Amino acid sequence: MDQAPLFERLWNGSAQMEEWTEAVSVGAITSVAENVITVHTTYFCGSVTVIRTAAGLVFIDTAKPDTADQTLATVRGWDDGPIHTVIYTHGHIDHTSGIRAIDDEADARGVPRPRIIAHRNVLRRMERYEASHGFNSIVQGQQFNKPGYVYPIGQRRPDEVYDDTLSLTIGGEQIELFHGRGETDDASFVWLPERRILASGDFVIWVFPNAGNPRKVQRHVPDWAAALRRMEQLKPGVLIPGHGPVIFGEARAAQVLRDGAEALEHLTNRTLDLMNRGATLDEVLHAVKVPAGYLAKPYLLPKYDDPEFLVRGIYHLYGGWFDGNPAHLKPARTAELAAELAQLAGGADKLAERAATLAAAGQTRLAAHLIEFASAAAPEARQIQAIRARVLQGCIEAESSLMGKAFLAVYQRDAEQRAKATDQA
Template structure:
């Protein structure tokens, strides 16, 4: 009877696993089910990649640095880094649209353009907050050392949020996304668009300049003799701009028309990218009907080709959103949505919508999470057991890790690579050091990585996890290259004075102050400004000013920056007379010692 019961439970477990390749997906080629196994090729650095992905990278806009003369007095640089750089010749200088991610990038690209027109930069326009790092190099080219910087009103807050709240997570996951953990050569090497690296710290620095002129939606501004109208747009951020330049029959933009299939969800993590304003932004571009359309990514487009490209992008994201809403209303789960919603063939095969960056399944799942939230009506997930507890029960009823490893190996042999990886992951949830499961899962992930057309995100993530499982890298540590830049004392000093104090709200270990109800104030003596840290039995609130403080830490702002950056300890600052504590010193040490980044 016991054997029959065990067999029955095992069948139920297998039957409950999600099916990724049902009848609804029969006509769709799936890399995780072996349909692209015959499409593996080798890149110049030895990386094993999908043939179509290699062609996209090797022959498309990311292939090599190129200068395109879009029209008279307008140049765009593609292929030097992740983003484009556009320059418009004004009366006295060059109006720059975006600046890359570092001082070195800005300097290099400006030198390229100045071989065409030897003028300094007279103004900078930020398309959104991602590509502002070369602005200081642009400004340095101007004899005055200063330039007007135009941008969206939201850009300042986005820069601050990037720097203080999610940077640690974004740099780690963004590093996976861009292949920063991967080797430079060999089958598992990174292959795709990359950011140029600089050994010189001055060139590697993020040279952002604050916006000096926040544009209004629909506002017309004359910049260095060129009349431009600004429109707010939404793409990967909500601080994006469309810049219409009638005299050039030209429009510049950061929208979802990015030269490849745009991600409505990115694996590194982001806010919900609601498609409606994104689609509206594309429609705004279409309505302007300019001869020349130049984006932050992809090649410049012209005439009918530009309109066709914008319409294809618009239709792809509208289809994904519309069908996601339809499926949600029908009660489908994220798994069922990802299995049944497929782009029409003319869009799936469109040259401007190649899925190099993202697999559209992720965007569909992202719609469910953004619209509905995490609960998919699986009632057992309201209060689920820990994965380790569930895995141990599954291992017990299935006959142990050996049986499940064997099933995973058979799934791999049947080219059901996603099923193989999932079965191995169950073993590892129960037995994290199981060598057979670690290697088996790495093999399944690696096979999917070599065959996916989404070589930028999917391939990079799969290989990073495979190498981590094999002990060849530690993906829990930050990568050497940080896409969003490394936090620094200089950045803290350049930001608003209270940002680094407010950021403590995200760094408190509540267990260390579960019995504490105190207020510790921080006063920057060189600014004569204070903030109060309210601790209420594990809860925290940071407010401006001093409110009945039990202790007050007095120090200069730079000394505080050194403290929160881990360059010194609180007691070192006090003993060297760089800081003073008024009131109850024990309270100050107790409270400040509860933060992850502060050493007492």
């Protein structure tokens, strides 16, 4: 498939990433250079880059559970040789889970399984996923509306780890790994110096950096910017993102890396400036914005994560969990506070009615506060839960990021279920 015309439309903003995802859904190969390809199956599955060497194939990432077989089959249409080494750019399941398909194939062929190389913190991540397995399963099941979802664990762990940098020569191919913190603390980007090819991992993902997920561990906005600057200094001629199409040309690669770094540096510097002057989290959240010019870039659209979530993460990184509001230091139970406010308002239904009015007027943030207090004060009230579902639907429609929409939808579904349950009782 010739991806060039579609890429140009993505670059100029006249095409959406959903169109690219549909185009590569059957398994598509981008020829990056002689003996180097990148395999795509969907935007939501990490890119898999494969290097053909005299010692065998080198994989950079492996795909997610439901696309691993398709990805491997696509590679096998290009080269059927042994897989010598697998590099994990980080420990997320859409980059590591395909190792099972690779290992199963090696076992079936009676050849050694490939060695796995990654940053040292990938081991710690895999241990943490096992320790918090129940929580991760609940959160992911809620976010993606998959009741009973079980978060995949047990991926094969790295055989070799490194700390800051690692230089490899495999079958005559020089490969360099660099560690950086961003979406994760275990991330690597991969540099082929003789070819000037950079595989960025999830430091570049064709949307605004995913550094603010509300239900994930601390992410590292300033370090993400530093990693992008480090990549920019390499002056790559080809940039292979962790998600999305390959970017060819030194000028375009530099632009993507520079713009991403500048946007993250702006958020970090502005947040720190306000914190250093004593601003509370509430003040910071409503004052720090990304300049609109960055958010208009087709590779920095805030479609998945929300820059406001990143600001909260920066505040937490430097200032801890306390937000500067004394009522939040040792807060009352939400249900107790809700009951008190409902009594002052003349009943939980009054809070719900006001929430509906505010939502209709476009004041969805304020409406969300009031409807959640109404729900907490009268959780079994059918009419209040019905209003709650409508108010939260308005919040979803007002939210631009997929992540924000997904988390709001968790509670909207809860309201719908409670309304039905109490109606049937």
